[in-house]
Amino acid sequence: MMIIRLSVIAVLVVGCTEPSPPEDQDAVITLTYDTNDGVDCFIATPDPASVMVNMGFHFVNNTMVSYTIMSGTATAIGSTPFTTVGPGKTSGGLMFPAPAVAYYYAQSCPPSANHTNRHSINVTVGVTSP
Numbered sequence: 001m002m003i004i005r006l007s008v009i010a011v012l013v014v015g016c017t018e019p020s021p022p023e024d025q026d027a028v029i030t031l032t033y034d035t036n037d038g039v040d041c042f043i044a045t046p047d048p049a050s051v052m053v054n055m056g057f058h059f060v061n062n063t064m065v066s067y068t069i070m071s072g073t074a075t076a077i078g079s080t081p082f083t084t085v086g087p088g089k090t091s092g093g094l095m096f097p098a099p100a101v102a103y104y105y106a107q108s109c110p111p112s113a114n115h116t117n118r119h120s121i122n123v124t125v126g127v128t129s130p
């Protein structure tokens with residue numbers, strides 16, 4: 001489950017759209033090993049990532065481990081996968097239809113007292129530059 005902000009006070013739930021082939025203008029989130037937490041966890045760059053509503057983004061997995069990337073909230077783990085991306089692979093393109101702050105983590109490394117493996121994507125309204 002992803003949390004979106006339509007105003008400072010209102011909070012609604014939204015999902016991201018189904019994966020599609022990545023396009024050249026898509027935002028890229030690169031995954032690398034988290035040397036502090038082991039191969040089950042990843043570091044996401046940039047973190048937080050920023051995309052605009054209906055702008056595609058995809059994950060590039062620069063590790064030798066397959067990751068299922070799960071959605072969550074600022075304070076809880078979720079049960080909905082964004083996508084799975086294999087070692088050395090790029091995920092299909094994803095996008096959000098509304099403004100949001102989306103949180104995600106590796107299914108193999110859920111956030112806990114021992115792990116702070118929670119990453120975010122800020123989805124904003126805006127105009128893409130040519």
